[in-house]
Amino acid sequence: MIAFMNPKPGSALVIVGHGSTQNPDSSTPSFEHADAILRRRIFGEVHCVFWKEEPSFRHLPHLVDRSDVYVVPNFISEGYFTRTVIPRELELDGPLTHRHGRTLKYCEPVGNHPRMTDLLLRRAAEVAPGVPPSETSLLIVGHGTNLNDNSAAAAKREVEKIAALGLYAEVLNTYMEEAPLISEWDTLTTQPNVVVVPFFISDGLHSYQDIPVLLGIESEPTEAASQRSVFRNNPYHLRGRTLYYSSAIGTEPLFADVILDQVAAFDLAHTAHP
Amino acid sequence: MNRDLLASLQTWVQNGARLMGEVTFQPCPAGFSLTHYLDAQETDPGTLEFFDDPLQARKIATWDAQGQFRPMKTSPTLRRGWRLQVRDIEGLRTALEGFYPAMLGSFLSLTRQELTPVHLRETLGRQTGMYAITKKLTDAQAQEVVGCTCCWETGCRKTLLWQLTPETPFQSLSPSKFQTDARPPDARISGDTIPLLCIEACNLLVAKAREEIKRQPAP
Numbered sequence: 001m002i003a004f005m006n007p008k009p010g011s012a013l014v015i016v017g018h019g020s021t022q023n024p025d026s027s028t029p030s031f032e033h034a035d036a037i038l039r040r041r042i043f044g045e046v047h048c049v050f051w052k053e054e055p056s057f058r059h060l061p062h063l064v065d066r067s068d069v070y071v072v073p074n075f076i077s078e079g080y081f082t083r084t085v086i087p088r089e090l091e092l093d094g095p096l097t098h099r100h101g102r103t104l105k106y107c108e109p110v111g112n113h114p115r116m117t118d119l120l121l122r123r124a125a126e127v128a129p130g131v132p133p134s135e136t137s138l139l140i141v142g143h144g145t146n147l148n149d150n151s152a153a154a155a156k157r158e159v160e161k162i163a164a165l166g167l168y169a170e171v172l173n174t175y176m177e178e179a180p181l182i183s184e185w186d187t188l189t190t191q192p193n194v195v196v197v198p199f200f201i202s203d204g205l206h207s208y209q210d211i212p213v214l215l216g217i218e219s220e221p222t223e224a225a226s227q228r229s230v231f232r233n234n235p236y237h238l239r240g241r242t243l244y245y246s247s248a249i250g251t252e253p254l255f256a257d258v259i260l261d262q263v264a265a266f267d268l269a270h271t272a273h274p
Numbered sequence: 275m276n277r278d279l280l281a282s283l284q285t286w287v288q289n290g291a292r293l294m295g296e297v298t299f300q301p302c303p304a305g306f307s308l309t310h311y312l313d314a315q316e317t318d319p320g321t322l323e324f325f326d327d328p329l330q331a332r333k334i335a336t337w338d339a340q341g342q343f344r345p346m347k348t349s350p351t352l353r354r355g356w357r358l359q360v361r362d363i364e365g366l367r368t369a370l371e372g373f374y375p376a377m378l379g380s381f382l383s384l385t386r387q388e389l390t391p392v393h394l395r396e397t398l399g400r401q402t403g404m405y406a407i408t409k410k411l412t413d414a415q416a417q418e419v420v421g422c423t424c425c426w427e428t429g430c431r432k433t434l435l436w437q438l439t440p441e442t443p444f445q446s447l448s449p450s451k452f453q454t455d456a457r458p459p460d461a462r463i464s465g466d467t468i469p470l471l472c473i474e475a476c477n478l479l480v481a482k483a484r485e486e487i488k489r490q491p492a493p
């Protein structure tokens with residue numbers, strides 16, 4: 001993790017997010033990370049673009065003044081969006097694209113960053129203070145999709161890394177849309193305490209509204225997190241267990257550093273003299 | 275590239291621009307004062323909620339007066355009852371970006387002749403995944419979906435720069451939808467308008483096209 005990055009006043013940073021037409025909290029972390037990075041005055045410009053909100057991916061050429069542009073996907077997985085949708089909509093040729101007088105530098109998605117493991121562990125500890133990991137099942141819940149086999153890969157990788165540390169009694173992957181399903185959390189686990197950390201970018205539609213219903217802590221989707229006075233009432237005593245459900249990993253302010261790290265990693269990999 | 279949006283905005287304001295969508299901005303000794311255009315004549319300072327951080331514009335624009343989320347920031351549903359004071363042209367830029375994302379830059383691209391509208395068939399033609407089905411949208415369905423979703427009066431205040439195809443315009447929209455100087459009929463704001471430009475169908479429209487196909491599959 002970098003603590004300092006040389007200023008790049010001649011460059012722009014564009015954070016690419018999914019966004020939502022239904023939930024205003026989906027884009028919030030991307031905007032907050034952008035605001036935090038802008039305050040550090042590293043880049044000449046910092047913008048966000050979204051698939052489902054404005055400004056859209058297609059607005060990028062009209063948003064950015066500078067000709068040197070780092071594009072960082074604020075996505076958890078290297079999957080359908082990072083490999084198909086974003087390159088198509090931004091008209092990227094690969095990691096480095098020269099188009100209409102601009103150089104677009106396509107960085108790795110944030111979810112690929114090695115720091116994810118620490119951040120997931122930190123979330124798990126925060127949501128269940130004082131609960132012994134040795135009596136706890138930790139579930140990392142991802143989206144999962146049939147559109148791209150890689151979608152679940154980041155979550156699987158993180159679970160393997162966390163399990164190898166031997167802190168928790170068990171560590172498992174679960175998904176919304178593919179097996180093992182998060183809705184079956186109680187049959188998948190054996191410990192009295194179950195901590196669920198959403199491996200999602202935001203407390204948006206999926207992690208704040210859909211998964212709580214699948215877990216059984218809500219009977220139907222609630223309003224958005226930003227419209228409620230209380231975020232969660234952990235713990236939940238359900239199905240004979242004590243269940244803790246955290247906020248999405250991507251809301252962690254340290255994600256701003258992860259975004260900067262992905263820029264630095266791009267320079268290291270693709271530029272002779274960054 | 276030599277793009278300089280801040281300098282361009284400064285020029286537009288110096289040349290008399292005072293309205294953008296539903297937001298009016300007036301130079302004042304402390305910088306610029308922004309309000310909903312219908313609140314521009316409000317003289318009682320206690321009536322309007324006061325903000326002085328330009329980043330608050332994004333938050334003001336998030337919800338309509340009924341508390342509904344506004345995923346399309348150019349829908350004519352910007353809530354009233356606020357006044358935003360910004361210190362300088364940079365603050366004005368940040369605020370207007372918050373109210374109408376990418377619209378200043380789109381106008382700059384238009385003035386620099388760097389704007390190439392993408393017609394609907396091309397946008398739908400490159401969709402994949404759940405939106406691939408929108409390739410099957412018939413011309414009649416396209417006219418209907420665009421007529422409802424993009425309606426200037428009730429749907430979206432952007433000026434439409436694209437057509438169904440290069441040869442096929444939309445018949446289902448009012449003339450305001452194609453005028454870059456269109457403004458609300460009740461806007462008593464002197465000064466020019468910074469236009470809201472639509473270069474290409476947004477994801478909201480593509481999603482509506484998908485809904486229409488699902489509702490009424492093409493023969």
